[in-house]
Amino acid sequence: MKAIDSFKDPEKSLNLNRLPLPLPVERAIQKLGVDLSLARRRRHISQASLAERIGASLNTVKRMEKGDPRVPLHFVARTLHVFGDIERLSQLLDTGQDQIGLVLMDAQLPKRIRASKTPGVAL
Template sequence: MPLPGERAIRKLGNDISWARGRRHISQASLAERMGASLSTVRRMEKGDVKVPIHFLARALHGFGVIRALEHLLDTPNDEIGLTLMDKHLPKRVRSKSGGSSGAL
């Protein structure tokens, strides 16, 4: 895994730990709510990259912030993807024979 990816997952794990603590939820209680083992919660909070994403999603859902996951790569706001797609647009658009101007 690239280093920036590891850092991001470590930060997410740390943030989950803080969120759990602020809500006064034990690791065992979070594990039960998530349908996970206590060791999975511990690994997740340490930023273990091998924790399946569905456990991260369950934790975010439990904290009421699952919408953040939904918007990580929101395609209408993907500036890089949209820019790359725009580069492949034709420079000129020719009308087909038949006289349609293409006006809406």
């Protein structure tokens, strides 16, 4: 039990709420909020109706649309689901399209492959 309790000690754990958001992150979250607000209004859905449909409070929807980074991701995901755009969330970091990751993996490939020295093992 002692090990579990140590994670609850604020002095021993890193508090991510104290770290300032990098400006590009802050701008992206604010843009997402504006885009969600615009998408909701284009669909003629009130904030109260959206809140009910995603299982959130009206205040949470207002904070999400203002770009509050403390709004849980699942509310954004539920909102995308209501808007019919949940597939876009699953494509955010598609590993098959991750050019940097693919280049890094390719750089670690062996220069050549040697035949196995174990008899009877064919490649």
